[in-house]
Structures are given as structure tokens and as C-alpha cells.
Amino acid sequence: MSSSIHPFRVLRAKPLWIANGVITGVLALLFAVFYVGANIDPVDHMTKLPVGLVNADKGAAVDGKQVDLGARITESIKKSTASGDKIDWQVMGEKDMKEQLGEGKLYGALVVPADFTSSITALTGTTTTGAPARPTLTVLTNQSAGSLGSGLARTATTQAAENASLQMGKELTTGNGARQAKLPGAARVLLADPAAVTVEDGHPLDSHSGLGLTAFYYALTLVVVGMLSANVISGQVDHALGYTHNDMGPLRLHRPLIRATRVQTLAISSTLMVGLSLLMGTLVMGGAVGVMGMDASHLPLLWLYSVCAIAVCGIGALTLLAVFGTPGMLVVTLVFIGMAVPTSGATTPIEALPGFYRFLAEFEPLRQITGGIRSILYYDAQGDAGLTRGWVMMAAGLVAAALFGFGVLGWYDRKGLHRIPVEAAPEKTAAPA
Template identity: 30%
Template sequence: MNQLFKLSSSWFPIWLISLLMLVMVFVYLPIFKGANQNMSDVPLIIVNEDKGKVGDAILLNLIEKQNGNSFKWKVDKTRQRAFTDLRNNKAYGALIIPSNYSKNLDQVHDTLLSNLTNGKPADLEVLLNEGIGQTATMIASNTLQTVALSTSKEISSQLKKELLQKGMRLAPENATLLDNPVKVVSKNVLGLPVNLNKGMTPFVMALISSITGMLGANMIHGYLLRSNGTLKKRGSALSESEVLASEIMFGFILTFCVSILIQLGVFGIFGSAHASSIWAIFLFTFFSCTTMFLLFKTIAVFLGGWGMLVMFPVNFMGIFSSGGAFPLSTLPFVHRFFSYILPTRYIVDGIRALLYYDGRLEAGLGQALGALSIYFVLTLAILIAFITTIKKYKEVKPVESEKKIRVKIENEIPHTSSNHENKGSRHIGEKDEQFRQALSHLAQGNQKEKQEMNDDEFRNALKSLHKKK
């Protein structure tokens, strides 16, 4: 054992895995630095339908303060356009300035200065995309509420200064209206039920799909090799190409079974909400699981024993870069970069579109199907190419050379041992004895047969017997 510890190769897994884990710390820990470390790409919408000038002031103030550094604001012309964008998962939320906003603020102003009662505040509408996930929805809601409330406070401050300058006293009934001249009305555009599991269902389903692919690629390979060893002892072992083809078939069976169990657990036991048909969700889940299996199987075929060291980082990077647990816009650049490369992000987008956005292609399902199809076709083609190559260069050629050797051996004069020679001479002696008995039979046959048989026929009979010998 001491000699084993002295070998440098024995320490190779220790320092390599340790270094890999250190890299993973630097890659994953920045995700949890804080919710506000990267907000420049959070997509939000603002719509100004106000026919007066106050709405323009809000828009200009927002542009000056944000200046593109905090959020990714998009200006839509109409409320309906913003509503469509949110339903297609293009933004987290929208702030709507209604067409009568300036008019309603004028009425608030007149009510306070006239000391009238029963005045109503002006409305600002906040639309939220609740299907994007709890974290993203909270970011959008807090941001839009903050913008609306800051506008309300600014208007309230101006009204208070004007009342103070005019020396007017405020009726107690209007104190609340003075403090809150603007009311924020929030609405969820998707109208989803409460049982959303905080919007984490797509992430969990994508997580299970990814882990299924990684574990399946490794465990099926190991157990089929063991089973093939058992078949080898029985004399019916599979070739290398047949083992690989069997692994792919077992992988399809595994992903099919896991997809069924996912549907039973998510929708049957936990009753999670879904806007699309369970059959459509099942087919997409099966497609996703199979794609992940083929991806990890391709890595294993390319790298062999080193494949496991690559599979784990790919799996975890895909999970953290999927946008399921944390919004993509809030992640560091390296995670957003890998989110476009690894398939896990597209699995989350596709399942999310099926669960919450009626399976609309514009909501992310179309892009997800396109990206996963590329992965599926490419990895399956690589595996089929491997099987074909193995058959052509590792299995077919040795068989052909063996056939040639057998032909040559059969055409040569066989070399036998003395035992074989004795057996052969004994066999020839037996044939000679049979030949002599046949001649005796012909010579001692009945006279009628001799008379009927002429000389030519007798010679032909001898020739046929000689050939048989």
C-alpha cells in the first residue's frame, strides 16, 4: 500500500476533483450575491395612453432616472400590446398610464382645493406576468409599484405646498386623498390559479429531466456491460455495437417511464396548474428527457471514463443557467452565456409555455422545440455514426479475415497427427473391405444376373464402385 501512495497517478483524481469543485464554487456562488447585483436586463414595459401632459412627465422622469442602467424598459403604444407581450412571456411586468390619468389628477386637485369630499385618486395600472416565476414576479411588482408610488408622493408633495401657500385648511376626509392622490391597481395577466408551486414547477421538471439523462447514460452502460459479461459466459455475448445500440433503446424506455411518473406526480398527486393538455406536456417532457440522455451518452462515448468529469459541470451549469430558479436577467454573464448553449434553459422555457402560456410558440415553446430538436438530431446522428464505425472497423474486418483463413486451410492438405493417421488408415481399410465384398458379391451372384450383365455393364459397375471408394 505504501508503494501505491508513492505513485503520482494515484493522486491524480484527488487534485483534479478538488480543483473542479473550487471552480464550481467560483461559478455558482455569485448567483447568490444578491437580488440587485444585475438588473440592467430585467425586461419591463411602460405604456403611456394619457391624453394630457402628466403621463409624459412620468415617462420623461423615468427615462432620466433610470437611463438604461437599472432596468430594460420597453415603451409600448397601447395597453393591449403590452398585454400581448406579457402573455407571450416577453417581459416581467408593465406600468400602464391610462388615457384619463391627467384628467383624474385635475379632479383630485380641484377636490382638495375646493375642500370637497368623496374625491377619488387617479389610477395607475400594473400588469404582472405571474408565470415567469416568483422571484421575477416579485422584482417586477416591487419595481413598478415603486415607480407608481414615487409618482404619487411627488404629486402629493406638490399639492401640500400649494395648499400651504394658499393657507387653506384640509377637510379630515381628504387627508388620505392628499397623501395618496394616485392609486396603483395590480393585475395578473395570465389569470392562473393559486396552485403554481411558486412558479417552480417548470424548473423541477427540467431538473428531473437533466438528472435522468445523466444517471441513465451512466447506469445503463454499467449494468448492460455486467449483463453482457453474463451472456459471454453462456457463449452468446453481444458485440460492442450491439451493446451501444441496446443502451440507446434502454435509454428511450427509461425516459418514457420517467416522463409518465413526472406527470403522475406533478399533476396527479400535487395537482399543479396547467394551461395546456397533459398529453402535450407529456410528449414535450419525454422529448426533453430523451434529448438529455442522448447528450450525456454522446459525452460518455466521446470521453469514455473522463465523461463523468464533464457531465457533472454540464448538468449543474445547465440547472443554474436555466432561468428556472433565478431569472436569467439577474444572473452573471457566464450563466447567461451558457443558457444559450445548454439545453436545460430551453426545457424550462418550453414547459413554462405549456404550463402557463397555453402552449403558445411565441411564449418560448417554438424556440425551445427548435433548440432541443437540434440537440436531439445531432446527438442521435453522432451515436449512430459511432455504431456504424464500430461495425465497420472493429467487428466486420476481423470476421472477413477469419473467413479467408478458413478457406485457405480447407484448400490445403490437412496435417494430421499419428493418431489421426491411424484412424484414417483404419477408415480406408474398412472401405477396401467393403469394396472386396462388393466384388465377391458380383462374382458369386446368381447365374441369371451374370448372364444378363454383359462385359460393358460389368466394367461400368466396377468404375462406379471405384468412384465411391
């Protein structure tokens, strides 16, 4: 029996406005907090951004004594309080520096050249080996570790190198007063700021690598595909079991009800997700690499990682949808998108996030998946470059989803909290005489 009430009268119902207002309002507030709050002031929040400091200076003999000005300037940079604890200067050799740049463990580096001391002493006139040449301090960037992080490291390292050069210039002019007066004017100007600073790419990427961002966008694609596919699969399984209608344009399709426990429903959905992940992972890689021309190597490994990432994210989303019901989609959106993108380490480095976001980054799926994709695309699939962590965290996420999902849903089933309660059997009536 239909009601004669006009449909638009439901807009007068306060609960409808209140319920939807609370949900959409909280969602808007949380997205603003996660997206804007994480990136509003990365410089101020930056703490211990790892940057390499290499002294390749071989030193020089001055007045019968061995002098190593490279060691002096690197020690000055390391002890400088100008950057506070924003930069974590890691003193190392050239070989270690190149390895760590190639694993994404450094956002940049500062290299003192082998002829640093000899070139500077030539400016003072204390050596006679060739014409005076201004030494160059080289700032190396690493866009593969993240464009913003590399930019922050470049700015701080360049400033530190320039300040150290000026400080050394003061020491040289003070200690060589009489000798400086005999130098040509150009040499005195150079002596006041003896080192030039140049910037180079420490770990060059191929041209179709999005300046180090293709790994992030590829990983984001995997997460979004898994999340949205979970929503589709959940709805289609419910329709196949007869629990919901399926609207196809103006048509409404409905199947006979097949009673299934909540655990059985999640098992069916998860099996479907695993099978379809093979297709989705193939198409994502085919679209990115084959159609759009993204630079990539280790294609079999990239395919396997893509399939597993979609499957794990999809099963995680299915679990949340099954446990929380209708509000589950909001939870899924917050977990896989709202909290994930700002803490991925791709847009803003983890070291430049507020403490709360760093905590989220330890387990948020997008960061773990991005680290593995970076390793495959940029770092020759090295385990230490994020690939091992990516596999381990995906396995841990899958186990956590299974324990949480099947555990809670099993409890629902044992309590008789079925999706459609079992109807009481109709009473038998006596047949008429």
C-alpha cells in the same frame, strides 16, 4: 495469482490521492462557481429586465386645454436614471401588455389608470366633477415568468411609480401655489404625493403551480431522469455485451463477451433510451399530475414533450459517456446539472445573470426545456411563449449529439481503439510424432 499485499496499502499510493483530489477538487470548485457565482448579486448584474409601461389615461380638460398627466408621468418614468439600464421600460397598450404577460415576455408592468388626469386635477381644485379621489398606479407582477424576476420587477416598478408621484407632486404644488393655499390641509397633503401605488397579480396561476416554479422542477426532473437513466443504461448494455461485471449484492454476474464496435454500442444504448423514455415520461407526468396533483393542461402535449426531453437528454448523456469514458460522468454532471440549474432562468432571470452565464443560457438544455414546460403549463402552449424554442433546441441538441457521438466513436473504431483489443491468434504447434 493473487498478491500478498494488504488492500489498505493502496492508500499509501500518491497517484491515487492526487488523481482523486484533482477530480473532486475541480468538481467542487466548478459547482461553487456555477451555483453561487450566478446568484450572488442578481440586482447588480440585472440589465434590461423587460417591464411593461401602460398609459390608459384619457386626459381631462383644464382651463379650456386638454391635459394628459398620464403621458407625462410615463415619460418621466421611462427617462428616469434612478434604475439606470436595469429596467427595460416597454411602452405599450393594455391589450399588448396582457398578451406579453400571458407569454412570459414581461416580468411585470405599471399601469396608469384612465382617470389619472381627472383625479389629479380634482385635487388641485381646477375641476368640480365630484369629490377629489387619489388615483392609483397599478403594479402588475408575473410569477409565471419566475418568482425572483417578478420580485425584482415589482421592487423596481413600485419605486419608480412612487418617485414619479413625488416628482409630479412637486410640479403641481409649485405651479398651483396661490390655489393650493385655499385647499384644505388634507387635500394639500394628497397633492404633494398625488398617486397611490397598489400591487396586483398580472397573470394569476392556479394554486398547485408552486408560485410559478412547478415548470422548473418538472423540467429539472426530466433532465435528471434522462441523465441518470443514461448512466444505468450504459452500464447494463456493457454488462449485456460481456464487457463488465454486474454486482447484485454479494453476487457477481458475468456474461460471455459479445464483441461490438463503439458505434454499435452507442446505437444499442440510444435505442434502449428511446424505448424506455416512453415509460419514464409517462411515469414522470403520472407522478406529478396524477399522484401529486400538479396543475396542468394540454396533457397529451405535456406527455410527448416529456418523453422527447428525457430521450434527448439521455442520448446526449450517453454520447458524453461513450466519448469520454470514465470521466464522462463528471462531464455529464457539469453539463446537465452544474451549468444548467443556474442558467435555467427559473431561479434567477437571465437578465440578472453575469455575462458568462447568459452565454451558457443560450444552449444549456435545462433552460430550453423549462421554457417549453412553462408554455404548456402556464401560457396555453403558445409557441411564442417558449414552446417553439424548446422543440427547436431539443432537435438541434439531438442532431449535435448524434454528429459528435457517432463521429468521434467512428474515428475511434477506424483507428483500432477498441474497448478490448483483438487478441492475436495462438500459434499452431506441430503434433508429436
